[in-house]
Amino acid sequence: MRVGILGGGQLGRMLALAGYPLGHTFRFFDPSPEAGAGEVGELVNGSYDEEEALKRFADGLDVITYEFENVPVEAARLLEQYAPVHPNPAALEAAQDRLVEKRYFRTLNIPTAQFRDVDSRADLDAAVEALWLPAVLKTRREGYDGKGQRVLREPSDLDAAWSDLGDKALILEQFVRFDRELSIVATRSTGGDFRYYPLVENTHVDGILSRTVAPAPDVSERQQRAAEGYAHRIQTALDYAGTLAVELFEVDGLLMANEMAPRVHNSGHWSIEGAETSQFENHIRAVTGQPLGSTGLRGQATMLNLIGTTPDPADMLKVDASHLHLYSKAPRPGRKLGHITVRSDHLERLETSVAALEALISGTEE
C-alpha cells in the first residue's frame, strides 16, 4: 500500500523503516524541508491549514496515519475524503486537550489524578481550594516534554504561574506522589484484534523521557491486566486502528492514567529489538489492515534517549548488546536526537552495558 504519514520526524522515519519490508511505500507531510523522515521516503512540505498541500500529499495514497497528536483535527478530517485515516481522528480530539482527555478517561472508568478546569484567576483559586497544594497547573493544549506546566507548592507560587500561563486555557491537576511512572503500548487492528506490550518503567529528566526499562520490574499480573483494560476501553470507544500509548502513575500499586498518545510512543522504542514485533511494525500492520504480530518479549531491554547531544557513535556501538538509532536531526538543547537500546537475555550483561552507555551519555552532557 501507499501509506501517508502526517509528520516527518523520528516516529515517521521508524514507521517507514518498519513498513518497507511489508511491501508498503511511504510519503510524509511536514512543514519543514529538513524533516528527517524525508531521507527514507517522499516528503511533501506544507502547513496543516493549506488545503492544496494536503491534497497533493493525499494524491494516490491508500491510507493515511500520523506520528504526532497535535495534527489539527480539521486537517485529518479533510484528508478522510481522500483515504482512510487511522487512528480515527476522534483520537486526536481526545488527546489534544488535557481536560477533554481526563474527562474521557473518567467516562471510561480509568482512574486519574483529580483535576479542575481553570479559565480565570478565580477558577484557579477555587481549584486550589478544592485540590489543595501541591498541584500542577498545565495548559490544556500543546504541552509536551514538560513544557507548559508549573508545579504549585505554596500559595505564593500562584501569581507567577498565573502570569506565565494565565492567557491560555488551563487545567489544575492534583500533584500525584507516584512511586514510579509506567506506560502501556497497545495496538488494535481494523478488525478489532488487540495486542498489548508489557508494562514498561519510564524515567523522566526535566520532563523529557530519559530511560525505559522493558519489562518494568515487579509488575503484578493484576496491574498488567488493569493497564490492558485501560487501553482496551480507549481503543474500543474510539474504534481505533493503530498503536496507542497510555502513560501511567503507579501509586500504592494502583495505576492512574496521566495522558495518552494516539500514536507510536518513545516508551515503545525498545520493542524494535526487545519484542517479536515492534510497535512500529504493528502500527503499520494495523493501519494497512494486516494481521497483528506477537508482542512477546525477546529477552529484556533498556532504552536510553540521546537528548541535545550524542556521544561518538563508535563509542556507543562498542558497548555490548547495544543498538543505535539516530534520527538525522541537528543537535539542539532538549531535542531528541536518537536513542540506544540494550537488549539481552541476561540481566547482568544488560546492566553492565546500560551503565557504560549512561557514563558515555552523561560525559557528553558535561
Add this chain to the structure above:
Amino acid sequence: MRVGILGGGQLGRMLALAGYPLGHTFRFFDPSPEAGAGEVGELVNGSYDEEEALKRFADGLDVITYEFENVPVEAARLLEQYAPVHPNPAALEAAQDRLVEKRYFRTLNIPTAQFRDVDSRADLDAAVEALWLPAVLKTRREGYDGKGQRVLREPSDLDAAWSDLGDKALILEQFVRFDRELSIVATRSTGGDFRYYPLVENTHVDGILSRTVAPAPDVSERQQRAAEGYAHRIQTALDYAGTLAVELFEVDGLLMANEMAPRVHNSGHWSIEGAETSQFENHIRAVTGQPLGSTGLRGQATMLNLIGTTPDPADMLKVDASHLHLYSKAPRPGRKLGHITVRSDHLERLETSVAALEALISGTEE
C-alpha cells in the same frame, strides 16, 4: 556518512534499511529506473561503463560499496578515485571468475572440488578423463542461481553441454556428492576485527536457494572453526572490509568451498531477526569504519525464499513468529520477490510455523 551502493536490488534495499538507524544516508546506482532500492534512497541510473553516470553517482559520497559481485571491476576501480570502495575491488576479481576463485581458494589452503580449465572441446575431453564422470561444466563468469551450468553424467552428455556452453570460457568441476550445503557469513572491519555468524544449512531447489536453517543442526566446533578459518584467510588476503559469504559442501564431515560472494548473502537474511546484529548492519558498520556488532544468536531461525510468486501477505503474517520481507519487485518465474523468517526460542513452535508457511508457499506455486 553518505553511503553509495552499486546495485539497487533487495540487498541494497536491506543494507539501507539497516543503515539509516546508524545515521547514514544512501544512494544507489542501477541501470534500471525500477530498481526496488529506489524507494528507500536516492537512485542514480546508468550503465557501469558510463563514466559520467558513475561520477554523478559518486559525487559527495563518503564511501562506496556494492550489493552484487558482477559489478565490472573497472567501474569499481574508477570509483576509488572519488571515495573508498569496500570491500576491496580485488574481491570482485576473485569472485567473478570461477576458475580464478577456485585457484584462489587453493592458494589459501581452502579445500574445493577438483577442477580443470576448459577452453576447447579437447580440453573438455581431457578434463573428463582426469576428473571422471559425473562432473559439472560451468561458465567461468556470470553464472548464478544455477544458470550457466550442465551436469555431465554420461559421455553422451558432452556434446549437448558443449554446444550449449562451448562459446564461453569454462571450468569443469568434479561432481561433489555432498551430504548437505552449508554457508558461513563473516564480517571484517577496516581495522581488521572479525565477526562470524554460525554455520547455516541451505536447501536449493532448481539451483535457487529455497531455505536456510540457522544455526545448521549438528555442526561440530571443529567445523565451525574450519569455516571461520576459510573466511578469515580470504578476508585477510584481500584486506577486505565488509560482509562475505562462503558457500560450502559438507562431505563426510569435511567442508569444501564451493563459491564465495563478496557481499551480504541470501543465506544471511535470517540474521535480521535471528542474530544480535544482522549481516546488513555489520556490513554497513564495516564499510563506514564503525565497530562491529555481536553475531550472537537470538533463538533459532529458518528463512524461506519467496520465488516467482508470493502467498497473500496477510496469510503469511498470521503465522506465529513470522517476519515478512518483500522486495517490491514485479513477479516473474524464478525471481526472488521476498523472504520470510521464522524466529523462535522454541524449536517446536518454529517447526510448526515453518510447516505452515511451506504449505502456503507450495500452494501458490501450483
